[in-house]
Amino acid sequence: MNTADLLTDAFARVSETVHGVVDGLSSRELMARVDDESNTIAWLVWHLTRVQDDHIADLMDTDQIWLSAGWVDRFRLALPATDTGYGHSSDDVATVVVESPDLLLGYLDEVHARTAHFLSGLTDADLDRVVDENWTPAVTLGVRLVSIVSDDFQHAGQAAFIRGVVRRR
């Protein structure tokens, strides 16, 4: 197994985890909050997918699937089209209204497929390429990919926790 294989497996597990979290949830459960300020499962899954879409598109120097494949029109959120959820307030979280898991998973599946395609072309030498000089030290491709996986897994885990709480109520 090389590095690209490892990353491919990690991103596949993100997708599998999210599928397991939202599978069978009602709209009410997707929008449920543990307290008045907490994130919803819908927001967490939307946000982790938006981050993966935004960051991988940037690395590939291509359009976000959110915009190019019309997911922004299918979700019809009361948010700017390029919003990824970064820095959202509690009120912003409430605007991410999703009626069905299918919409979230449809978007995630498309983003995951593009991520897998991107990873398939990577060599170990590519991972040292600097992709963001706004940080010290500068961010390499390898660091950026691990950062995306880490962000995705954290939010997937948070969503799984909320599911557990909601299902025990």
Add this chain to the structure above:
Amino acid sequence: MTTDAGRPTVFAVVAGRVLAVAFRILQRFRRPRPIHPHGVALSGTVRYLTSPARSGIAFLDHPAAAELPVSARVSRSLGVPAPLPDVIGLAIRWDGPSGPADLALASTGFGVPSRFWLAAHRSPSRARFTTLIPYRSDRGPVLLAARTIGPRDLPSEPRALATALTGTTWRLRLYHASPTGHWHPFAIVELRHSSTTVDTPDRFDPVRHQLPGSETYNWARRLREPSYARVQGKTS
């Protein structure tokens, strides 16, 4: 459709005949199916992704619709009793105006070379599946594969699996790859058991019911066809 571009080797011809003889002997003890004797009938959908990576098989790269109905059968190949591990088979059928198109997968590894050898599993959802033998496509040899998205721990004993998949959906991701290349996801399969009987009498045959736009290498046909003909009561 087959091609002579993949010139049949003596090995494939001999191996194909050896397999046919082995299946004939097995069939004396096990009828009607010498292998994959017990399975579970499934039905569901394939939802295609807008993957940027093309397989070279037109049927998969340019589907008739974004989502198509399929039938399927999951089975234990040797038929040893659960919970013993067994090589697990997953066959998927698309029914179209030009007849059925069958995809036959077996539990294997996912890496190189493990994608080319069989692997026994206790749960079908823990297994990863490949076609073992590549198709000939416009882009060269291509393998197809499936990996479970969820749920994680489906039972493999047919009745228990049928019961489990009556109440839940088995979701898998389909992939294509060159023989040594990376897997590219291209579709999501969702399967459930909705039949009144556990198994199906349908016979899946990826050689006779090829995916449109794909071809079988001649060596592969020589290897597989005699045993399929034996098992399914046809002449090759």
